[in-house]
Amino acid sequence: MVTVNSLPAASLSNDEILRYSRHLIMPEVGMVGQQKLKAARVLCIGAGGLGSPLALYLAAAGVGTLGLVDFDVVDLTNLQRQIIHTVDDVGRPKLESAAEKLGAINPLVNVIKFETRLNSANALDIFRQFNIVADGTDNFPTRYLVNDACVLTGKPNVYASIFRFEGQASVFAAENGPCYRCLYPEPPPPGLVPSCAEGGVLGILPGLLGVIQATEVIKLILGSGEPLIGRLLLVDALSMHFRELRLRKNPECPACGNEPSIRELIDYNQFCGVRGEEAPVTASVPEIQPVELKTKLDAGNDIFLLDVREPHEYQICNLGGYLIPLGDLPARMHELDSSREIVAHCRSGVRSAKAVTLLRQSGFGKVKNLAGGILAWSDQVDPTLPKY
Amino acid sequence: MKVLIPTPLRQFTGKQAAVEVAADSVGEVLTHLTSQFPELRKQLFAEDGRLRRFVNVYVNDQDIRYLENENTPVRQSDTVSIVPSVAGGGNHERLHGHSQ
Numbered sequence: 001m002v003t004v005n006s007l008p009a010a011s012l013s014n015d016e017i018l019r020y021s022r023h024l025i026m027p028e029v030g031m032v033g034q035q036k037l038k039a040a041r042v043l044c045i046g047a048g049g050l051g052s053p054l055a056l057y058l059a060a061a062g063v064g065t066l067g068l069v070d071f072d073v074v075d076l077t078n079l080q081r082q083i084i085h086t087v088d089d090v091g092r093p094k095l096e097s098a099a100e101k102l103g104a105i106n107p108l109v110n111v112i113k114f115e116t117r118l119n120s121a122n123a124l125d126i127f128r129q130f131n132i133v134a135d136g137t138d139n140f141p142t143r144y145l146v147n148d149a150c151v152l153t154g155k156p157n158v159y160a161s162i163f164r165f166e167g168q169a170s171v172f173a174a175e176n177g178p179c180y181r182c183l184y185p186e187p188p189p190p191g192l193v194p195s196c197a198e199g200g201v202l203g204i205l206p207g208l209l210g211v212i213q214a215t216e217v218i219k220l221i222l223g224s225g226e227p228l229i230g231r232l233l234l235v236d237a238l239s240m241h242f243r244e245l246r247l248r249k250n251p252e253c254p255a256c257g258n259e260p261s262i263r264e265l266i267d268y269n270q271f272c273g274v275r276g277e278e279a280p281v282t283a284s285v286p287e288i289q290p291v292e293l294k295t296k297l298d299a300g301n302d303i304f305l306l307d308v309r310e311p312h313e314y315q316i317c318n319l320g321g322y323l324i325p326l327g328d329l330p331a332r333m334h335e336l337d338s339s340r341e342i343v344a345h346c347r348s349g350v351r352s353a354k355a356v357t358l359l360r361q362s363g364f365g366k367v368k369n370l371a372g373g374i375l376a377w378s379d380q381v382d383p384t385l386p387k388y
Numbered sequence: 389m390k391v392l393i394p395t396p397l398r399q400f401t402g403k404q405a406a407v408e409v410a411a412d413s414v415g416e417v418l419t420h421l422t423s424q425f426p427e428l429r430k431q432l433f434a435e436d437g438r439l440r441r442f443v444n445v446y447v448n449d450q451d452i453r454y455l456e457n458e459n460t461p462v463r464q465s466d467t468v469s470i471v472p473s474v475a476g477g478g479n480h481e482r483l484h485g486h487s488q
Contacts, residue, residue, distance in 0.1 A: 051477075136477045140475045143473075161473075161474045163396055187442065245449050245469065245471065246451065250453075
């Protein structure tokens with residue numbers, strides 16, 4: 001079914017036999033299966049939310065060679081879900097931190113680190129060194145790059161993605177199975193993906209989906225069970241519903257169809273924005289710096305502070321501004337007085353720049369954007385204000 | 389029938405996860421849905437009026453592209469799912485974008 005089944009078996013030492021004994025005594029794995037795991041070479045793209053449980057379980061299971069691709073550094077906000085990293089790792093490269101934990105769990109695993117951003121120039125060379133690729137990235141350009149590189153090199157793509165409390169998982173680009181482009185031929189254009197206000201992810205969700213990925217990787221290596229080929233698993237952690245949709249190989253797929261148009265890798269970064277986000281609009285609107293705003297407020301100037309974040313963000317911290325979430329602004333503009341000086345702010349200044357543009361187009365001539373938002377206010381004016 | 393709305397699009401349906409619609413075809417389902425929630429239209433349809441290529445529609449577990457697209461008949465007992473592509477991996481999600 002999948003290329004990994006033709007792997008040569010690797011023999012096991014007495015230590016390994018003891019370590020993997022709970023695998024060895026079940027017929028679905030057994031000695032032959034454990035030897036296949038040892039001979040397998042799995043590439044994990046991303047050592048973050050999905051990559052943490054994925055790599056940890058694959059190492060524990062005895063996958064012989066684990067490749068990790070990441071170029072990021074651990075920060076404090078990662079620890080809510082990226083369980084391979086600890087407080088002591090904050091500031092360290094994720095690869096270094098992850099490799100250390102994997103070695104601590106199973107020193108017999110050969111961890112190969114690729115501290116690089118995956119791109120069209122390096123993906124094929126990296127993928128060719130492995131049997132299976134597990135995609136734990138977080139942006140559309142890399143998702144499409146991984147898919148296309150898997151199709152071009154003939155490697156199955158064990159896929160999962162998450163958003164807030166919902167996840168999707170499948171196995172793409174397996175022999176005779178559909179690829180990601182069969183499902184979604186093209187990435188969404190910038191601006192039509194959920195805006196920053198809709199971000200966030202329930203910390204356990206990458207755990208749930210990453211473990212599903214690890215399960216699928218192990219099944220592919222063992223050649224047993226029913227892999228998620230041709231099926232899209234939808235997980236809703238809030239309702240705890242698991243649904244399944246049927247996927248088909250699209251004969252007209254640009255990547256794996258009968259007459260594929262994609263014969264080399266595409267770097268979408270140039271026109272997609274790294275995470276498929278809108279291009280920054282902050283530069284084009286009138287701004288006020290945090291210190292200047294503070295000085296004016298202290299001097300008693302009549303300034304109306306407009307907070308365009310979401311109510312749940314207001315609860316984290318606020319500047320005492322009047323709250324109208326950006327999405328509600330068109331319908332609630334009448335609540336504002338266009339004769340007054342207004343300063344709009346959000347967390348980092350992106351949403352409020354859009355609010356300023358919107359208000360100026362609607363005749364509010366005295367609106368400015370608080371440059372850098374609450375983050376900059378915390379840095380430059382009031383360090384007691386928490387950042388998030 | 390029941391139309392299941394994915395999390396990223398619930399901001400356009402008044403936060404509803406499922407919407408009840410009476411219709412005989414997928415096309416009618418989407419027409420009713422977008423007239424009830426006009427902001428959904430831009431999310432689901434491109435300027436040329438065709439469904440966007442990163443949004444798939446399923447009747448029960450079947451992709452309408454392999455049935456009769458928007459002419460696919462639906463019955464009251466069917467469940468229609470809208471399934472957009474999602475990129476997140478739990479690596480960098482924050483309320484605001486910071487580039488990688």
